[in-house]
């Protein structure tokens with residue numbers, strides 16, 4: 001007996017065969033009817049659908065033969081598979097390849113064999129449809145064309161089996177997705193509402209029912225408008241229709257804060273995110289198009305926010321009245337210190353120094369109080385403010401006048417060479433612009449080096465005027481620039497000898513923002529800083545540049 005040769009593509013062939021998931025599956029009527037029909041037509045006692053596995057041939061159907069599988073090396077079909085053609089053995093007992101084959105010498109006593117290859121969709125041979133007789137036959141008596149036709153039928157059945165398998169897998173996947181969807185919607189800590197394109201509610205989860213005080217059956221099938229305050233509910237259908245016609249979305253795909261209506265009549269703030277369920281529905285088939293809305297209850301968030309706002313307001317009020325109350329005694333302390341300093345009979349040197357210390361500390365404290373008061377007034381929206389056209393050069397000159405003594409004291413020169421025009425006007429509050437300028441100039445002097453310089457410049461661009469104050473001071477480390485405008489943050493200066501409160505820049509920032517401007521800084525550590533602020537021009541027509 002010669003074992004059937006193994007074709008070169010056997011591995012690929014086996015992979016395709018195994019993917020069919022057909023080996024060792026239960027008998028199927030369609031296959032059994034085909035083998036029976038084949039035996040009938042061909043006039044033989046045995047017909048098989050044989051699939052050639054790695055080491056065996058397995059019969060998907062075997063008519064007239066009780067065995068389900070036999071070893072591959074004694075398989076006739078494996079020869080047909082190798083030949084890639086209909087194989088006909090007229091008399092196995094007289095054929096050297098098969099005469100001592102146990103299936104010839106024993107059960108099922110094969111004498112005649114004909115097998116037609118069965119091709120997969122990929123064109124690989126899976127096995128054969130074969131017929132067997134216990135007595136020899138002549139090739140001329142066998143209608144191999146009919147056998148081939150019947151083999152095509154077997155191939156069709158195999159292909160159908162494959163499709164059924166795929167469908168089963170698809171169903172399993174869909175079931176898994178459905179189970180996950182169910183678990184998500186049921187267990188979600190957010191409300192989920194599914195509606196169709198007509199606005200009718202198809203599904204709500206428990207969360208929605210609990211949040212809005214309904215039972216599921218009270219909402220299903222109703223228009224989703226019932227879950228919204230009347231004025232939204234009425235326009236919802238129109239909005240939904242407009243979206244479906246034009247794709248113009250207000251909520252769908254975007255998400256926004258809206259109000260939902262509780263069954264008891266009160267409204268609940270919610271965040272609503274809606275997306276359209278991707279489906280094959282025709283764009284105009286509103287009944288089939290579907291939308292899922294996810295509702296997050298914002299009530300608690302709003303309550304927390306209101307509480308935080310109240311707490312912040314209370315803090316602001318407290319700071320404001322504290323600062324206010326402190327100002328009066330502070331002014332008295334300063335006033336009396338001044339009286340002592342100016343008294344007709346000069347104080348002894350020691351007491352003079354002590355009084356000077358009192359008024360210095362007093363000024364510092366008063367400064368701090370005023371700045372904090374301003375900050376709290378800005379926060380509470382109580383800062384008196386009048387936006388008007390202000391001649392920049394005027395306020396700059398006034399600020400410089402105030403700063404000059406301090407600059408002289410430190411030997412810092414102040415230059416203002418490039419003020420583009422003395423007639424430049426900006427839109428702002430005159431007092432507050434001056435305050436900003438004094439703050440920045442004051443810093444430029446304080447954080448400068450001995451005999452350093454300050455250059456002030458003013459540039460108009462894109463309808464804003466930028467005032468820059470450039471100093472040759474200590475500069476600011478790049479990594480700390482973002483801390484600059486935080487109240488009470490002195491960036492380490494609190495450990496040095498330069499006096500300050502750490503509030504000035506925070507206040508400057510807020511003041512400029514209030515005047516619709518911006519503040520910024522460029523700085524190089526050890527070389528100096530440029531603090532700038534921009535204010536809008538009053539309107540180009542008024543500008544006398």
Ligand code: ADP
Nearest residue numbers: 443444447475490491493500501502503504505
């Ligand atoms: P302060 O009262 O401390 O001067 P500011 O709010 O005006 O408070 O400034 C905050 C911090 O920013 C200062 O303490 C200082 O460290 C830094 N700073 C401000 N202006 C300059 C400058 N021109 N050069 C270097 N550092 C500066």
